[in-house]
Amino acid sequence: MVDARIGKTRAALAAAMLELIAERDFSAITVADIVAKADVGYATFFRHYQDKEGLLFDAADRLIDELLPTMLPALRDEDTRSASIALCRFINDRKAICRALFAGGAEPQVRRILTERSMARAETTGLPDPPGLPFRLAITHSVRATLGILAWWFDEAPDMDCEEVGAIIDRLVIAPVRKG
Amino acid sequence: MVDARIGKTRAALAAAMLELIAERDFSAITVADIVAKADVGYATFFRHYQDKEGLLFDAADRLIDELLPTMLPALRDEDTRSASIALCRFINDRKAICRALFAGGAEPQVRRILTERSMARAETTGLPDPPGLPFRLAITHSVRATLGILAWWFDEAPDMDCEEVGAIIDRLVIAPVRKG
DNA sequence: TAACTTATGATATACCATGTATCATAAGTA
DNA sequence: TACTTATGATACATGGTATATCATAAGTTA
The missing domain is CATH 1.10.357 (Tetracycline Repressor; domain 2)
Incomplete structure (x- = not known):
């Protein structure tokens, strides 16, 4: 079975990104913004996505x-x-x-x-x-x-x-x- | 009379930006790219425009x-x-x-x-x-x-x-x- | 032509965001 | 309970932005 932590982290990142993207331009959003709102470690982001566009495309x-x-x-x-x-x-x-x-x-x-x-x-x-x-x-x-x-x-x-x-x-x- | 150097610099920057924007995405263009193609000093760019969007909008x-x-x-x-x-x-x-x-x-x-x-x-x-x-x-x-x-x-x-x-x-x- | 004004180039610097590496720990799996 | 591994924290290298400073060259004015 796949580790439940993965799904939890990705869901938190996706939710944070959607909140931020509704507030301001995509190019003005930083990875630091996303992980802060998702309450996730900075390096963890790159364990799941290559960059913020990767998260968006997902x-x-x-x-x-x-x-x-x-x-x-x-x-x-x-x-x-x-x-x-x-x-x-x-x-x-x-x-x-x-x-x-x-x-x-x-x-x-x-x-x-x-x-x-x-x-x-x-x-x-x-x-x-x-x-x-x-x-x-x-x-x-x-x-x-x-x-x-x-x-x-x-x-x-x-x-x-x-x-x-x-x-x-x-x-x-x-x-x-x-x-x- | 206004200094002729100003117009010359701005024209060079505008021409360089138009060349670059035809090649690749605006977000992928750096100020360093623009001044290199315009053969202008880096700091000089910011004496004329706040940022690269300022040049574009002009x-x-x-x-x-x-x-x-x-x-x-x-x-x-x-x-x-x-x-x-x-x-x-x-x-x-x-x-x-x-x-x-x-x-x-x-x-x-x-x-x-x-x-x-x-x-x-x-x-x-x-x-x-x-x-x-x-x-x-x-x-x-x-x-x-x-x-x-x-x-x-x-x-x-x-x-x-x-x-x-x-x-x-x-x-x-x-x-x-x-x-x- | 000469004296001036100022835009420029070069350089140094502070700052911020990206992306990677490492390691102890906590969470999940078996 | 013993294991596997995803995570958080931290440090670090890189690269782009933006500002400050100063000598110089270019343009303006007399």
Whole structure:
């Protein structure tokens, strides 16, 4: 059996990182900040992760695994609006971590991971080519624009409900990509 | 009269920074890198700028001053496609610096400046409210999505001409924001 | 041209964050 | 209970930031 201390330490580090990333820019967070908030020794951090990006990617990877199956139907199904609203509901149910990863100072790094994995998944699951648009542009633009709208939702319109935000994403992002 | 050495030093620093930002991520560039390429003493850098972001913002500010009058007509005029193509022509004529500032590792910082100044200018010049969209969302989304498409153009489709890219920006960004 | 002002280069220095190494100890496993 | 090992504390090397100082060279002014 794996040592229980490992999971405990990693969970403490991840929780501390998410708290900090919600407060300030990712680049302004130091390893010393993270271990202080996690109540973990400084050297211990590097026994688990190569650097603070390693910790970030670990947390982001797990979220993206869950997120992808919810995200891609909007680019495949007929009812794009329902798919967009479903995406917003998924996000809304995991607001804390999504806010930290998508709207915090780590957005560029997380977006890169999400874009790459979306492309890989879109290729293997045979996503239909968007009419009149290069495939890679369609993906990068969809991911970037969607994350931007979600960040706006978190930061400037937290009371807006999933249906409204989903409709906005459908209008501003999904529909223009899908329709020729 | 102002000392000619000042302008010479600042020009050398700006040119060096633009070269470096085109090569690698902004966060991976050190002040020592900049002064080495500019052939300027290390301490001299801090006599002109507080830090490397200060130098970046100085260059970005001057470009944005020129850019804003070309960018906003797309959100005001009737012929949005022509305005989008005009924007691409403007960018194409200043490809080196635009690529460095918009598609390099400093994109988040430059985007923040551009978004703020777009909002300020849109308010003072009385931009028509986008139908069914909060004003701030319309601006942040337009800026973010446009910069994303430009970055894709620079990095993955450098041979595409201004008319094609302008049409894409019009279809993916401007038209969805303008039409209710 | 000469006298001045000042921006610069070189150097030294303090500070902080990263990342590694070591060792005693405490926690978990068998 | 005996073991394995993850941890905390500490020390240390490295590298980037930022400031201070001083002689010099460059530019300005008379």
